[in-house]
Amino acid sequence: MITLREVTLRRGAKVLLDKVSATLNPGEKVGLVGRNGAGKSTLFALFNGSLHEDAGEFSRPAHWQLAQVAQHMPETGEPATDFVLAGDTRLMALRAALAQAEAEGDANPEDPEIGMRIGQAHADLADAGEHDAVPRAQTLILGLGFKTHELDQPVNSFSGGWRMRLQLARALMAPSDLLLLDEPTNHLDLDALVWLEAWLQKYAGTLIVISHDREFLDAVTDVTLHIEQQKLVRYGGNYSAFETLRAQQLELQQSAFSKQQDKIAHLQKFIDRFKAKASKAKQAQSRVKALERMEKIAPVLAEADFSFEFKEPANLPNPMLAISDAAFGYGDKTILRGVNRSVLAGQRIGILGANGQGKSTLVKTIAREIAPLAGTLTGGKGLNIGYFAQQELDVLRPQDNALEHMVRLARDVGPPAREQELRNFLGSFNFSGEMAAQTVGTMSGGEKARLVLALIVWQRPNLLLLDEPTNHLDLATREALSVALNEFEGTVLLVSHDRALLRAVCDEFWLVGRGEVKPFDGDLDDYQRYLLEEAKRLRELARAQAATTTTAAAPPPSPAASPAQRAARARPLKRELEQVEKDMARVDAARDAAQARLAQGLPPAEIAEAGRRLKALGEEMAALEERWLALSGEIEALEAAA
Known part of the structure; x- marks a missing residue:
């Protein structure tokens, strides 16, 4: 768990947090809130290790892996998929270790120690998810709003906001026990925001997020840390729960609350006015609910040190x-x-x-x-x-x-x-x-x-x-x-x-x-x-286009061929397709068995051979899958012409 005991944090001579204590448990999803300048980013720096406490004691499990979004704008010609994939630092290190071992093995083919290293590297890569790493990276990229044709475009071909989305995808790609997100929604549209919420809800590690989007906080957090007047207070629940509890606390402070009545009355006036105007349309009813929420937390709004109003327009043309x-x-x-x-x-x-x-x-x-x-x-x-x-x-x-x-x-x-x-x-x-x-x-x-x-x-x-x-x-x-x-x-x-x-x-x-x-x-x-529904429609459209491309690549049947001739042509293709499917099942089973043997531990002499076997099976599976697609396309073309 993460613990703060009597922690003091300063920025220059200014004290931002004064003798604060809090505990965050593994797996909790925490919203860090407070006014701008209250110290949220400084506390983040403590969490990520770039800043140390001025007093007190801060601890975070030493074995926890940390992931966060890099704040600098990436300047690289690397393809988008490769850039995001590199966020999985363990996978990158294992790939480098395998490449080095294989290069040494080419130079010293009889060295059993090198062969053992190659086999172990293959086993480690399998454990690290090498087999589906690229699809995982591309799922993140597409989820954050990119198009399929942009997956291999260079990073520096995108605008600044899109490059920051790639930085976010790269952080999500990293295996982590602690994920720190500072305003992750700033560069996202609503569709990408909805996707990110769903992803974070499934995240198994500890999440700490700074955000000014209340509905995002409500969707992904179950704990709220509030910074105010150099203090840090933990609330159980999401942002709305915190807001309600905070309003109740302020109401109990009658001396302070009484000074806020004029401002609360001002809020109440427009709440009543708009509630009276609202029709039964779903949009209007949604707005009424939002105003009712504002009514409940009027003390919190009244506490704010900034408010403004738009001046009355000189005229109101209609239509505008x-x-x-x-x-x-x-x-x-x-x-x-x-x-x-x-x-x-x-x-x-x-x-x-x-x-x-x-x-x-x-x-x-x-x-x-x-x-x-x-x-x-x-x-x-x-x-x-x-x-x-x-x-x-x-x-x-x-x-x-x-x-x-x-x-x-x-x-x-x-x-x-x-x-x-x-x-x-x-x-x-x-x-x-x-x-x-x-x-x-x-x-x-x-x-x-x-x-x-x-x-x-x-x-x-x-x-x-x-x-x-x-x-x-x-x-x-x-x-x-x-x-x-x-x-x-x-x-x-x-x-x-x-x-x-x-x-x-x-x-x-x-x-x-x-x-x-x-x-x-x-x-x-x-x-x-x-x-x-739109995302589902686009996925289905992409699959249909891919199938069309495969079919188009197959040689077209002769228009003069009779149905019997086309059926005759299709029969050997179908037999071959059946055999390819059997071979795919065989290779898949052999690959599972090889991975299981590596995981159990083998004598040094056998590890290298198992690693080479696993690599060969992977190459064989790739060739079989390519042949399966080609045969399927040819058969579909013949049957479509029947």
């Missing part, structure tokens, strides 16, 4: 936007076509769709960042768009500070303002004093996201386009955004993998997929089922 016979894409590549949608005043629309289907392309086109390839997008009179780009630096200048961004915005788009007014406004977004003069390039992801929100709020938009706005926001700021969006009187189009935000904000959904945009008649639970 009309899209007619539009095609969206880049250059000569069309991603979406035949799009006909209207956006009305006050609508709150969640945009769903698997990765690469065109969600961001749709939002960028509506935001006028790129032009439609065909058709028209007509905005209502007075349309004023507030756009949150998925990459905040798309709209920020790294060399400028927050105040310079505000001064430029007030000059270019208005309303005009004095510097002190702009400073006061930035202060409401936690950019006060020296923070207002800090350059964007030195800001954290969360700080950049807050600055983009400040710039949007200043413009008084009536249509909000939000493309993954929560990627770098902590849980408290996500809740503040949820509250602000629910109070916003304009229209919202939201792309997000944060299901809690989608549930709390959106009354309806659009589905982007298979080249079109259409309404999605269901809630997020229905959408998760749709994703699983």
Whole structure:
């Protein structure tokens, strides 16, 4: 188990954790939560051994294998599959040992010690899962959203976010007793996120994860560690259970709770307002449930030191936007076509769709960042768009500070303002004093996201386009955004993998997929089922395409051949196929027997021979499988022509 006894951690002169104690048991799945800057990453550094305690005692079992996601961006021309496969360091070491032993064996074929090493290396590789290592690596890659044709593409041909997905797959590939994940969902779409949840639920080791996605934490954790005011408190249960217990504790602190009543009343006001408005549609009912949860944990929300609100729009054109016979894409590549949608005043629309289907392309086109390839997008009179780009630096200048961004915005788009007014406004977004003069390039992801929100709020938009706005926001700021969006009187189009935000904000959904945009008649639970069905459909399609390729490779039967002639041609092929299947069963049994003998332990003279036998059987099986595919294709072609 992992134990902390009276542990103190500092960052420079600042004490982050002061004499904290906690115990984590083997196999527990732990969510590590707390405000940004509270010390989560510092505690992670203690867990992974890159930092030592300043006082107290920390212990982790010495024999535990650790896996975590490397934070640097990989720069390599290595194929994606090989890069992920290399995460299994034990397998790589055993492969290297076998290659070295075989090279020495070629030079000294009579040396029995080398032969013994070769046999032992084969046995060790079998124990390490060499036979299915490549399929396991590719399953991880495909699960995280890559396409089949990308499996062998070089790592450095992918964008930064996709390379970080490969880093995640590489960490999952590593055999581990302790898995540390710091914001693993930041670069994932909802389909990959659902897959990752399922994978982590089956993970047998101890998991410690930092995340600001409450539904992800609820799905994969059973223990919560909360850092606050230099203390570390363990709660049994997932994030929602922690939240409920925390709210109850705060309620008991009546003196502190009484000071929060004004803010709680403010939350209650919009909860009541939206509950009264909700229809019986599944999406609206889902939103009601999210608001009821917010009602229960009002004390936790009231405790947050950051909140904001969108200004009332100057006008609300209706319709807000009309899209007619539009095609969206880049250059000569069309991603979406035949799009006909209207956006009305006050609508709150969640945009769903698997990765690469065109969600961001749709939002960028509506935001006028790129032009439609065909058709028209007509905005209502007075349309004023507030756009949150998925990459905040798309709209920020790294060399400028927050105040310079505000001064430029007030000059270019208005309303005009004095510097002190702009400073006061930035202060409401936690950019006060020296923070207002800090350059964007030195800001954290969360700080950049807050600055983009400040710039949007200043413009008084009536249509909000939000493309993954929560990627770098902590849980408290996500809740503040949820509250602000629910109070916003304009229209919202939201792309997000944060299901809690989608549930709390959106009354309806659009589905982007298979080249079109259409309404999605269901809630997020229905959408998760749709994703699983879509993944199954794509797997079946890939299998069908593979079968077609095999069939196409077989020589076509003569069109002049009669059914009797085709049957006659098929008979010897079927006999050969039967024999191949018997041979495959024989080789499979022999391979199992050889592996069992190696596992039992053999005299040194026999180990090398068993290893060579195992290798030969593997090569024979590969040849038999190739012949089986070819024969099956020929037989199918003959029977299809009958």
